[in-house]
Amino acid sequence: MEQLIDVSLLEPPEPLEQILDALADLSPGDYLRVKHRRDPVPLYRMLHDMGYEWLTTQVAPGRFEIVIWPSGMPAPISENPPNLENP
Amino acid sequence: MNLGGLSADKAPPADAPLVLFYLMPAFMAFAGLVLAWQGDQIMLSRWTPAALATTHLLVLGSLAPVMCGALLQISPVLLGAPYRRPRRVARFTATGLGIGSLLLGAGFLLLKPTLLMAGGIMAAVGLGVFLVATFEALTTTAIRHETLWSIRLAAGALAVTIILGLVLVLARAGWIDLPKHLNWVDTHAAWGLAGWLGLLLAAVGMELIPLFYISPPFPIWLKYSFSISIILSLSLILALGTHLPITTQILFAAILLAYLLYSAYALHSEHRRQRPRRDASLWLWQASHVTVFLAFFGWLFDTSISLIGGLLLTGTLAFVIGSLLKIVPFLCWLDLQQRRIRSQHLDVKLPRLSALLPTWQAIAIAVTMILAIAALSGAAIEASLIHLAGGLLVMCAVSLAIALATAAGARQAYARLLAASNSPSD
Numbered sequence: 001m002e003q004l005i006d007v008s009l010l011e012p013p014e015p016l017e018q019i020l021d022a023l024a025d026l027s028p029g030d031y032l033r034v035k036h037r038r039d040p041v042p043l044y045r046m047l048h049d050m051g052y053e054w055l056t057t058q059v060a061p062g063r064f065e066i067v068i069w070p071s072g073m074p075a076p077i078s079e080n081p082p083n084l085e086n087p
Numbered sequence: 088m089n090l091g092g093l094s095a096d097k098a099p100p101a102d103a104p105l106v107l108f109y110l111m112p113a114f115m116a117f118a119g120l121v122l123a124w125q126g127d128q129i130m131l132s133r134w135t136p137a138a139l140a141t142t143h144l145l146v147l148g149s150l151a152p153v154m155c156g157a158l159l160q161i162s163p164v165l166l167g168a169p170y171r172r173p174r175r176v177a178r179f180t181a182t183g184l185g186i187g188s189l190l191l192g193a194g195f196l197l198l199k200p201t202l203l204m205a206g207g208i209m210a211a212v213g214l215g216v217f218l219v220a221t222f223e224a225l226t227t228t229a230i231r232h233e234t235l236w237s238i239r240l241a242a243g244a245l246a247v248t249i250i251l252g253l254v255l256v257l258a259r260a261g262w263i264d265l266p267k268h269l270n271w272v273d274t275h276a277a278w279g280l281a282g283w284l285g286l287l288l289a290a291v292g293m294e295l296i297p298l299f300y301i302s303p304p305f306p307i308w309l310k311y312s313f314s315i316s317i318i319l320s321l322s323l324i325l326a327l328g329t330h331l332p333i334t335t336q337i338l339f340a341a342i343l344l345a346y347l348l349y350s351a352y353a354l355h356s357e358h359r360r361q362r363p364r365r366d367a368s369l370w371l372w373q374a375s376h377v378t379v380f381l382a383f384f385g386w387l388f389d390t391s392i393s394l395i396g397g398l399l400l401t402g403t404l405a406f407v408i409g410s411l412l413k414i415v416p417f418l419c420w421l422d423l424q425q426r427r428i429r430s431q432h433l434d435v436k437l438p439r440l441s442a443l444l445p446t447w448q449a450i451a452i453a454v455t456m457i458l459a460i461a462a463l464s465g466a467a468i469e470a471s472l473i474h475l476a477g478g479l480l481v482m483c484a485v486s487l488a489i490a491l492a493t494a495a496g497a498r499q500a501y502a503r504l505l506a507a508s509n510s511p512s513d
Contacts, residue, residue, distance in 0.1 A: 009301060011298075012298060012417065017420070020424070046424065049429070
């Protein structure tokens with residue numbers, strides 16, 4: 001099941017903090033979709049080290065969506081797939 | 088700036104910038120004490136020993152270490168320009184600036200040229216090491232960006248400031264003859280304040296304000312024209328030396344106008360922010376922009392130069408402290424996150440950012456700093472208020488020390504917890 005959080009209007013590093021909190025609360029089989037105003041590059045190394053995979057899509061200028069799921073779980077099929085191509 | 092290009096992997100260890108940040112409250116308190124004690128003398132003339140001591144305690148003891156620490160952190164993460172040995176550079180710079188500022192402050196207050204000489208050399212060596220490491224780091228990056236351009240210009244301005252400062256120390260010690268040496272003091276102060284501190288702060292501010300408050304970015308033309316006009320004006324002042332004093336005055340006015348333009352745009356950008364919440368950092372940043380206008384009006388109405396300088400310095404302090412309130416909890420939190428992930432103890436709950444820097448502490452810092460600026464401005468009408476400004480500066484320094492100690496204590500406590508969780512006895 002998809003869990004959705006919007007961190008677009010938070011100041012750094014609150015988006016990181018909320019994303020990591022949300023991941024800790026994920027139930028087995030769940031994945032996380034994050035709405036962000038930036039491509040959160042510092043997050044990716046953390047996700048890699050914590051055993052997660054991700055897919056980032058630029059939906060519009062200044063609007064990104066990041067789908068995050070545990071490694072080993074099949075990549076989730078998006079319930080609301082973004083229309084634009086990956087950056 | 089494309090923060091999509093942020094590289095947390097290149098970030099230095101957290102204790103490298105923090106060791107430099109910890110110097111700030113101590114020297115701010117020393118400067119506040121001198122201001123509270125010798126305020127009358129300082130108001131009389133900027134050439135009094137107390138005025139010179141306060142300036143150097145604030146600039147070299149408080150501001151320069153934080154600027155160096157911030158650059159140590161920002162260069163690798165934002166500009167892809169990591170320092171080769173960040174811990175060693177930070178400790179060396181902190182030692183040079185710490186001991187150098189103490190000796191310079193004592194040398195001015197006690198009228199001891201030997202202390203001045205020793206302090207000047209210590210501070211110059213500390214900053215010199217930092218400067219060499221900075222130029223080395225900035226030449227390694229492949230990123231081409233207007234902020235990098237401004238930081239390089241600010242680093243160049245620091246080199247000029249150090250050289251002029253050493254020449255002045257030699258002149259004061261009687262080793263060389265420097266005719267009209269007070270003009271050279273002005274040039275030294277202008278390169279240090281407007282070239283190094285101001286340019287670096289404005290360059291960083293043009294990135295931090297939109298980043299933290301989700302406000303419109305500063306236009307590229309402003310970023311380039313600001314740094315070029317400052318460095319060009321300072322270079323002309325240096326080239327003219329003691330000739331054409333009227334032209335030099337016009338150039339000083341041009342520098343002040345450039346800072347007015349930057350401050351006006353910064354206030355405009357903060358006003359149009361998407362995050363409506365106001366916090367201590369925003370108050371401090373806005374206060375720092377307003378002090379540029381206060382200094383301008385002071386200059387228009389022929390107020391004491393000491394007071395104008397004091398306003399510009401406290402405005403700079405306000406911006407730097409506002410930035411520290413953002414940077415320090417972030418650094419501590421990031422350090423703990425990385426330790427937690429490395430140790431694979433993802434079950435350990437880390438403190439919230441608000442626990443690393445409680446809101447009431449940030450408010451206490453902002454309120455005392457803003458009151459200090461207000462008291463300093465009021466000293467233009469009632470001179471005795473300068474003593475109050477000094478006392479408020481000490482209170483602000485104590486509040487800042489408590490906040491830094493709170494963040495450091497929480498970081499150490501959780502670092503120990505993570506280390507214990509990782510021990511073989513588990």
